[in-house]
Amino acid sequence: MMSKKRNIIALTIFLLVALATITANLWLPVSPAAIDANQRLLAPSGTHWFGTDDFGRDIFARVIVAARVSLAVGVIVAVVATVIGTLLGLVSGYFRKTDFILMRIVDGFLAFPALLLALALVAALGGSITNIVIALTIAFFPVMARVVRSAVLQIKNAQYIEAARTTGTNNVVIIFRYILPNVLSPIIVQSTFIFAKAILAEAALSFLGVGVNPSTPTWGNMLQESQIYITIAPWFSIFPGIAIVITVLSLNILGDGLRDAFDPHSVKKKRKRKPKQTAPAA
Amino acid sequence: MLSYTIRRLLSVIPVMLVVSIIVFLLVHLTPGNPAFIILGEDASPEAIAQLEKQLGLNEPLYIQFFDWIKQVMTGDLGTSVYSAQPVTELIFGNFGPTISLMVLSLLFILVISIPLAILIVSLRKTILDPLFTNASLLGVSIPEFWLAILLVLVFGVTFPIFPVAGYMPLAEGFGPWIYHLLLPAFVLALVEIGIIARMLRDSMLDSVNQDYTKTARAKGVRERDVLMKHVFSNALIPTTTVLGATVAGLLGGTVIIETLFTIPGIGQLLIDSIHRRDYPVIQGVVLFIAAIYVLVNLIVDLLYAFLDPRIRYD
Amino acid sequence: MLEVNNLHVHLDTPAGLVKAVDGVSFRLEAGQTIGIVGESGSGKSVLAHSLTKLNPEPPATYPKGEILFEGENILTMDKKRLRNLRGKEIAMIFQDPMSSLNPVFRIGRQLMEAIQTHQKLPKKEARQKAIELLIDVGIPDPERRMQDYPHQFSGGMRQRVLIAIALAARPKLLIADEPTTALDVTIQAQIIELLKSIQKKYGTSIIMITHDLGVVANLADRILVMYAGKIVESGSTADIFYDTAMPYTWSLLRSIPRLDAGASERLLHIEGHPPNLIHPPKGCNFHPRCPFARDACLQTDPPLAERGTNHMAACILTKPEFDKEKRAVAERKGVLLS
Numbered sequence: 014m015m016s017k018k019r020n021i022i023a024l025t026i027f028l029l030v031a032l033a034t035i036t037a038n039l040w041l042p043v044s045p046a047a048i049d050a051n052q053r054l055l056a057p058s059g060t061h062w063f064g065t066d067d068f069g070r071d072i073f074a075r076v077i078v079a080a081r082v083s084l085a086v087g088v089i090v091a092v093v094a095t096v097i098g099t100l101l102g103l104v105s106g107y108f109r110k111t112d113f114i115l116m117r118i119v120d121g122f123l124a125f126p127a128l129l130l131a132l133a134l135v136a137a138l139g140g141s142i143t144n145i146v147i148a149l150t151i152a153f154f155p156v157m158a159r160v161v162r163s164a165v166l167q168i169k170n171a172q173y174i175e176a177a178r179t180t181g182t183n184n185v186v187i188i189f190r191y192i193l194p195n196v197l198s199p200i201i202v203q204s205t206f207i208f209a210k211a212i213l214a215e216a217a218l219s220f221l222g223v224g225v226n227p228s229t230p231t232w233g234n235m236l237q238e239s240q241i242y243i244t245i246a247p248w249f250s251i252f253p254g255i256a257i258v259i260t261v262l263s264l265n266i267l268g269d270g271l272r273d274a275f276d277p278h279s280v281k282k283k284r285k286r287k288p289k290q291t292a293p294a295a
Numbered sequence: 296m297l298s299y300t301i302r303r304l305l306s307v308i309p310v311m312l313v314v315s316i317i318v319f320l321l322v323h324l325t326p327g328n329p330a331f332i333i334l335g336e337d338a339s340p341e342a343i344a345q346l347e348k349q350l351g352l353n354e355p356l357y358i359q360f361f362d363w364i365k366q367v368m369t370g371d372l373g374t375s376v377y378s379a380q381p382v383t384e385l386i387f388g389n390f391g392p393t394i395s396l397m398v399l400s401l402l403f404i405l406v407i408s409i410p411l412a413i414l415i416v417s418l419r420k421t422i423l424d425p426l427f428t429n430a431s432l433l434g435v436s437i438p439e440f441w442l443a444i445l446l447v448l449v450f451g452v453t454f455p456i457f458p459v460a461g462y463m464p465l466a467e468g469f470g471p472w473i474y475h476l477l478l479p480a481f482v483l484a485l486v487e488i489g490i491i492a493r494m495l496r497d498s499m500l501d502s503v504n505q506d507y508t509k510t511a512r513a514k515g516v517r518e519r520d521v522l523m524k525h526v527f528s529n530a531l532i533p534t535t536t537v538l539g540a541t542v543a544g545l546l547g548g549t550v551i552i553e554t555l556f557t558i559p560g561i562g563q564l565l566i567d568s569i570h571r572r573d574y575p576v577i578q579g580v581v582l583f584i585a586a587i588y589v590l591v592n593l594i595v596d597l598l599y600a601f602l603d604p605r606i607r608y609d
Numbered sequence: 610m611l612e613v614n615n616l617h618v619h620l621d622t623p624a625g626l627v628k629a630v631d632g633v634s635f636r637l638e639a640g641q642t643i644g645i646v647g648e649s650g651s652g653k654s655v656l657a658h659s660l661t662k663l664n665p666e667p668p669a670t671y672p673k674g675e676i677l678f679e680g681e682n683i684l685t686m687d688k689k690r691l692r693n694l695r696g697k698e699i700a701m702i703f704q705d706p707m708s709s710l711n712p713v714f715r716i717g718r719q720l721m722e723a724i725q726t727h728q729k730l731p732k733k734e735a736r737q738k739a740i741e742l743l744i745d746v747g748i749p750d751p752e753r754r755m756q757d758y759p760h761q762f763s764g765g766m767r768q769r770v771l772i773a774i775a776l777a778a779r780p781k782l783l784i785a786d787e788p789t790t791a792l793d794v795t796i797q798a799q800i801i802e803l804l805k806s807i808q809k810k811y812g813t814s815i816i817m818i819t820h821d822l823g824v825v826a827n828l829a830d831r832i833l834v835m836y837a838g839k840i841v842e843s844g845s846t847a848d849i850f851y852d853t854a855m856p857y858t859w860s861l862l863r864s865i866p867r868l869d870a871g872a873s874e875r876l877l878h879i880e881g882h883p884p885n886l887i888h889p890p891k892g893c894n895f896h897p898r899c900p901f902a903r904d905a906c907l908q909t910d911p912p913l914a915e916r917g918t919n920h921m922a923a924c925i926l927t928k929p930e931f932d933k934e935k936r937a938v939a940e941r942k943g944v945l946l947s
Contacts, residue, residue: 121313128547136569137324254441262436506708514723515696604758
């Protein structure tokens with residue numbers, strides 16, 4: 014089906030971006046850091062595919078290398094926020110007693126718009142890559158905790174879990190052996206979306222000048238630098254932006270596709286609409 | 296409904312408590328002595344001692360927290376280290392542009408996304424629907440600030456229709472006010488339009504297949520009325536739940552948009568204060584925005600309950 | 610009044626083309642009640658929805674056949690005429706009273722909508738009429754209950770409201786798609802009684818769709834038994850119950866819970882599943898589950914054939930052969946019991 018093809022294209026694009034930036038040193042013809050005062054703000058050409066920036070550096074090389082920081086921040090934030098959020102969600106959903114306290118704390122974090130919380134935290138911690146990862150993790154884990162908790166609540170009273178409980182199975186074993194595997198799909202979907210959002214947020218923080226050190230090439234930093242040249246060198250702004258859009262879009266498509274693939278609700282609904290879908294005659 | 300309202304109102308208390316703890320702790324997350332950071336590396340020890348005393352930094356943390364909370368409760372958010380103005384004054388002085396921007400954005404969102412979703416649903420058997428689904432995904436994948444830069448390039452530079460920076464207060468007249476706000480408000484709205492329209496479309500498509508829709512058709516009600524009355528009124532309920540998230544997106548977005556279009560709102564105040572390390576103002580603005588967001592979520596939840604008779608009459 | 614000729618309804622699903630209704634023909638006279646009986650997945654519900662073209666399109670298509678209502682083909686009607694037919698000439702009530710009423714509108718509004726769609730009435734008169742309808746279907750305190758929302762009614766009461774909505778424009782034909790399935794047994798009986806009294810009072814024709822032969826036993830004049838999209842037996846209610854000519858009908862009869870059954874007589878259910886209609890079995894559709902199937906059943910799909918006056922069945926077994934099989938079963942049971 015069409016949507017399946019769309020998912021494969023999205024995955025391919027994302028992997029290509031990741032591969033390109035990881036192996037960049039091996040194949041980039043020009044160094045992303047090579048400054049040339051005679052080559053400032055050149056329009057895209059055969060030698061400089063995406064043109065050059067205000068220091069005469071090759072924008073294509075910089076866009077490729079910049080993906081490292083953006084993707085690294087995205088991956089780490091997605092993984093750490095997922096682990097913390099999942100643990101909190103599991104505990105909160107499974108143990109009634111801790112639920113109230115934990116969820117009030119999570120609600121407190123959720124009371125800030127995510128970007129604003131990250132901004133305030135980076136302002137306090139200082140703008141290093143580590144601090145940005147910490148700030149974005151704090152901004153995004155509460156959503157994960159909420160998602161996991163509601164998934165746990167839905168299956169908590171399923172018969173196989175009741176059965177495990179009545180046979181005296183250890184709670185930790187129940188949580189990790191019986192519950193976690195059954196709430197994995199919303200976790201995977203949500204972590205894909207966090208990945209996408211973290212890339213956008215990192216770019217926004219860098220753009221606002223509170224993110225990664227301006228000398229490090231990141232997509233956000235490039236857009237921040239390019240802003241004043243928008244009228245004379247629009248390519249300087251356009252290409253880093255396109256890089257963000259392509260990467261984030263492929264992640265969002267993947268997340269959307271995973272959600273459709275996992276969602277038992279939508280499958281059931283489809284079944285209902287074709288009433289003849291019963292098992293073949295024995 | 297009454298008990299629901301009371302319960303919902305009470306739930307604001309623990310949330311605001313956690314919020315204020317987080318905001319309070321912000322200053323204490325800074326590496327090193329906050330007074331040092333505020334005054335700079337080469338401040339005199341006397342000045343630092345003076346500021347420490349002023350900020351109460353010598354007291355134990357919980358005492359500092361209770362002192363701060365007591366202050367906040369009386370409406371005192373401290374004074375700016377940079378301008379020596381009360382923080383509340385700064386916030387209210389800068390709030391006009393922000394609220395103007397947000398209200399106009401919200402208006403854009405509602406006026407565009409609702410008809411869009413209805414159109415998509417009524418033409419669901421055409422190419423328009425997959426086109427729209429992909430477009431809404433594209434919408435949430437575009438960085439707001441980049442889109443703003445591009446629109447400035449198109450509508451401010453190539454075709455100079457709109458001003459690309461600045462703000463006119465409403466007091467200067469409706470025309471100049473809205474003229475300066477149209478472009479930033481539209482940029483701010485664009486991403487959220489995709490989200491709301493998608494949510495409304497999904498809910499409407501869900502509702503289209505419900506039994507009550509079949510009942511309406513079996514009555515002989517015309518398809519247009521089935522869609523506009525039965526389907527739409529049901530789809531509106533789940534859609535209101537994302538309105539809170541929309542406002543969060545707008546609140547976060549104003550910071551970027553105000554900086555880009557040099558609109559003197561609280562977003563720009565926040566960014567300026569971050570660059571100046573003016574912590575009382577940072578704390579004040581963050582607390583203020585969180586409080587607005589909590590309030591908006593409260594209103595949204597009550598609206599949800601009001602729209603759904605199953606909760607309203609319970 | 611209603612004449613269905615060689616109706617085919619296909620559902621175009623991702624898994625393949627489902628022939629949900631596969632060449633069904635029947636007639637309904639004014640004032641008559643027909644029961645259409647079959648398991649879930651037999652196509653009876655798709656058939657019922659076809660009668661007012663309520664199947665969602667896609668996936669549904671109507672490749673062959675016609676549905677004549679008072680001489681007019683419903684399948685080729687324009688939208689406007691079809692809207693005028695729905696509710697006014699042919700009304701329908703559905704299986705699940707819980708989800709068939711719009712949860713965000715008051716009952717009064719939903720009832721008045723049904724009235725005003727087909728009659729230009731001022732609001733006040735429409736309201737009066739709505740109240741009368743609620744009285745008619747046995748809802749106490751109707752004036753107050755007009756202001757209530759669906760969730761404030763019990764399941765049985767909701768089904769009464771839906772019947773009131775269906776009766777709003779005094780339709781000539783009422784199609785009831787499993788109207789009692791979602792309800793408690795005692796409530797089921799009340800709804801059946803209500804339908805009966807309506808029929809008596811207004812002379813409305815009724816098509817009753819059900820999986821339970823017991824439900825139509827004392828309501829229907831005629832019964833159509835459906836299996837795998839086809840009618841496999843049709844006849845008067847007496848024919849179906851006392852002169853059964855098709856093993857599937859016989860199996861259905863044996864699955865009815867009976868109050869007079871002895872404790873030792875176990876309730877039977879039919880083994881196996883209804884066939885996959887994307888790849889139907891060769892020969893007779895029922896042979897994989899038929900207790901009396903023989904080799905010939907794998908080869909030929911028997912057409913509906915006359916078994917008596919207005920009694921048709923699709924089975925290769927002749928009456929004596931079938932009776933012999935039935936006797937054998939009874940004897941076997943006797944052996945088991947002694």
